[in-house]
Amino acid sequence: MVNPVAISLRGLTRRFGDVVAVNSIDLDVLHGEFLSLLGPSGSGKTTVLRMIAGFERPDAGTIELAGTDVTMTAPYARDVNTVFQDYALFPHMTVAENVQYGLRVKKVAKAERVERAQAALASVRLADYEDRKPAQLSGGQRQRVALARALVNRPKVLLLDEPLGALDLKLREQMQVELKEIQREVGITFVFVTHDQDEALTMSDRIVVINEGRIEQIGTPTEVYEHPATAFVAGFVGISNLLDPVTAEQVIGRPGTWSVRPEKIHVHLSGESAPAGHHCLNGTVREVIYVGMSTRFVVDLPAGGSLMAVRQNSEGSTDLGHLRGQSVGLSWDERYEYQVADRI
Amino acid sequence: MTTVELASPKGGFGYRHPRARLVALLGAPMSWLIVIYLGSLAALFLTAFWTVDGFTGALVRTFTLENFVDVFTTPAYLWVMARTVGIAVAVTILCLLLAVPVAYFMARIATKRWQPLLVAMILTPLWASYLVKAYAWRAMLSPESGVIAWFLAPLGIGGPGFGIFGIIVTLTYLWLPYMILPVYAGFSRLPDSMLDASADLGAKGWRTFRSVVVPLIFPAIVAGSIFTFSLSLGDYITAQIVGGKVQMLGNVVQQNYVTNLPFAAAFAVIPVLIVLIYLAAVRRTGALDNL
Ligand SMILES: Nc1ncnc2c1ncn2[C@@H]1O[C@H](COP(=O)(O)OP(=O)(O)O)[C@@H](O)[C@H]1O
Ligand SMILES: [Mg+2]
Numbered sequence: 001m002v003n004p005v006a007i008s009l010r011g012l013t014r015r016f017g018d019v020v021a022v023n024s025i026d027l028d029v030l031h032g033e034f035l036s037l038l039g040p041s042g043s044g045k046t047t048v049l050r051m052i053a054g055f056e057r058p059d060a061g062t063i064e065l066a067g068t069d070v071t072m073t074a075p076y077a078r079d080v081n082t083v084f085q086d087y088a089l090f091p092h093m094t095v096a097e098n099v100q101y102g103l104r105v106k107k108v109a110k111a112e113r114v115e116r117a118q119a120a121l122a123s124v125r126l127a128d129y130e131d132r133k134p135a136q137l138s139g140g141q142r143q144r145v146a147l148a149r150a151l152v153n154r155p156k157v158l159l160l161d162e163p164l165g166a167l168d169l170k171l172r173e174q175m176q177v178e179l180k181e182i183q184r185e186v187g188i189t190f191v192f193v194t195h196d197q198d199e200a201l202t203m204s205d206r207i208v209v210i211n212e213g214r215i216e217q218i219g220t221p222t223e224v225y226e227h228p229a230t231a232f233v234a235g236f237v238g239i240s241n242l243l244d245p246v247t248a249e250q251v252i253g254r255p256g257t258w259s260v261r262p263e264k265i266h267v268h269l270s271g272e273s274a275p276a277g278h279h280c281l282n283g284t285v286r287e288v289i290y291v292g293m294s295t296r297f298v299v300d301l302p303a304g305g306s307l308m309a310v311r312q313n314s315e316g317s318t319d320l321g322h323l324r325g326q327s328v329g330l331s332w333d334e335r336y337e338y339q340v341a342d343r344i
Numbered sequence: 345m346t347t348v349e350l351a352s353p354k355g356g357f358g359y360r361h362p363r364a365r366l367v368a369l370l371g372a373p374m375s376w377l378i379v380i381y382l383g384s385l386a387a388l389f390l391t392a393f394w395t396v397d398g399f400t401g402a403l404v405r406t407f408t409l410e411n412f413v414d415v416f417t418t419p420a421y422l423w424v425m426a427r428t429v430g431i432a433v434a435v436t437i438l439c440l441l442l443a444v445p446v447a448y449f450m451a452r453i454a455t456k457r458w459q460p461l462l463v464a465m466i467l468t469p470l471w472a473s474y475l476v477k478a479y480a481w482r483a484m485l486s487p488e489s490g491v492i493a494w495f496l497a498p499l500g501i502g503g504p505g506f507g508i509f510g511i512i513v514t515l516t517y518l519w520l521p522y523m524i525l526p527v528y529a530g531f532s533r534l535p536d537s538m539l540d541a542s543a544d545l546g547a548k549g550w551r552t553f554r555s556v557v558v559p560l561i562f563p564a565i566v567a568g569s570i571f572t573f574s575l576s577l578g579d580y581i582t583a584q585i586v587g588g589k590v591q592m593l594g595n596v597v598q599q600n601y602v603t604n605l606p607f608a609a610a611f612a613v614i615p616v617l618i619v620l621i622y623l624a625a626v627r628r629t630g631a632l633d634n635l
Contacts (some may be wrong), residue, residue, distance in 0.1 A: 075543040088537035092559040102545035
């Protein structure tokens with residue numbers, strides 16, 4: 001049996017002066033999986049990635065690649081490749097030379113080198129751009145050259161540091177689909193860093209939510225979105241919708257901080273009663289926000305705090321501005337409420 | 345139908361007359377360049393085609409290639425040329441060998457706090473007079489009383505004394521900052537991720553240096569070498585002070601300009617030509633494109 005774990009991190013820690021950028025992280029990345037590191041800017045995602053690649057030495061902890069300890073191994077001796085946030089293409093080399101660089105360094109024979117580089121460029125749909133210099137490419141094209149330059153080496157693991165961050169929205173969404181397809185085709189383990197929750201949710205097999213150098217939660221997109229483990233995750237992934245302990249005690253009848261996703265909350269005009277198996281409470285509409293496909297309601301709660309509810313604009317009148325200031329009832333199915341830890 | 349004349353907002357004079365703006369900006373420096381700089385070069389070039397009357401010593405203003413024929417057919421002069429180019433090349437290579445590690449340290453190893461200080465330290469010698477520095481080296485190199493001779497005496501070796509070696513060492517010392525500064529700027533501009541990417545693709549340090557670092561700082565090296573090469577080529581004072589009997593191009597010019605100005609002019613055209621050839625060669629490498 002092959003070892004199913006591609007990367008294993010144990011107690012991984014990195015400090016910069018007083019800043020603990022990465023704080024004792026334990027993580028197993030499985031072979032062939034698309035794993036995202038999701039967290040706000042400065043949470044330590046890049047530092048984790050740089051330690052896996054070998055650019056940064058951990059202060060404590062170990063890194064194993066496919067069962068081999070590489071904690072003290074130099075970057076050039078690790079079987080991983082990186083797609084850098086700024087792409088880091090060599091400006092003095094053509095696209096073809098960039099893609100062939102890794103193979104040339106490893107002394108792959110010229111014929112094979114050329115063939116593999118062509119195949120890699122074809123797989124990112126840049127077959128006709130071999131002789132261009134990076135400066136003559138658009139952002140999206142550079143991004144794909146960087147991807148081809150990494151993939152051509154057939155690494156066991158590909159590390160991507162916010163590779164779509166510099167692209168505009170349309171291109172980014174298109175590249176998300178393409179990246180996912182490429183990953184499925186080549187079957188390489190992807191560790192994908194992003195601060196964009198939508199990107200993480202749409203692309204990943206599993207998401208690791210990181211905050212202040214610590215792991216807040218590891219899980220599938222559904223788990224992370226629907227069962228946020230901590231208040232931080234509830235707030236960072238999706239829209240923060242927390243019931244403070246006082247309100248929770250009243251509505252749910254149990255202590256602690258609870259969370260409900262906005263789209264699980266129904267808004268009724270006062271007077272209507274909630275169906276069985278639903279928890280409900282009343283509030284005052286503070287804001288009605290029309291966002292095209294849906295309308296968002298911000299509802300102030302009597303005991304303080306507020307909840308957001310989202311209603312799809314699929315039927316009925318979509319101009320609900322008149323509800324502002326009105327008292328409404330909110331209800332949700334008990335199955336969709338989750339208790340969150342206050343901060344690990 | 346009526347047309348409405350929109351009042352167009354008026355820009356200043358310079359906005360409405362871009363050419364006038366250009367003239368105002370460049371007028372003074374361009375006249376300086378054309379009249380004084382190119383003018384004197386042209387005068388030099390012109391003089392090189394005249395001769396001097398052998399008896400009276402008066403200038404004879406008739407076109408002749410005699411001076412150039414002289415320059416290029418007299419073995420002694422050809423030697424001076426070869427020697428000068430050799431010295432300039434040696435100085436440039438030495439400066440490069442010293443500047444690359446120093447500039448690398450300054451730009452990529454030293455902390456941000458130290459960098460301005462190190463740059464200041466590199467600049468400091470430039471504030472001292474050229475002559476003082478040359479004479480300092482004369483004192484060091486002197487065969488009888490020099491520091492170097494004194495150090496080597498216990499080993500039973502004589503010092504290098506005055507000569508080509510002294511010239512090369514002194515010129516290297518004088519022009520080193522002109523190489524360090526552009527190379528330092530080149531290293532500072534080099535993104536860290538470029539080095540990481542190379543290592544990531546399997547390259548060890550030396551490979552990265554050859555395939556990534558050197559090509560990327562090459563324009564900076566070229567910029568530095570233009571300084572060190574052309575400054576060395578035109579120098580004659582250092583040769584006088586620490587060169588002993590060794591002559592460079594400038595010394596020949598200096599010895600002739602009183603008695604035979606046209607010949608001195610012809611000789612002085614040579615370093616200009618060499619630098620132009622050097623620049624043309626450098627241009628072919630493409631290093632000047634993004635200087
Ligand atoms: N080379 C460095 N020197 C000093 N501090 C650093 C360095 N790299 C990262 N940090 C600090 O470590 C923390 C995590 O950084 P990083 O891993 O880049 O976060 P992210 O990629 O999640 O935005 C930040 O507070 C950052 O300022
Ligand atoms: Mg980052």
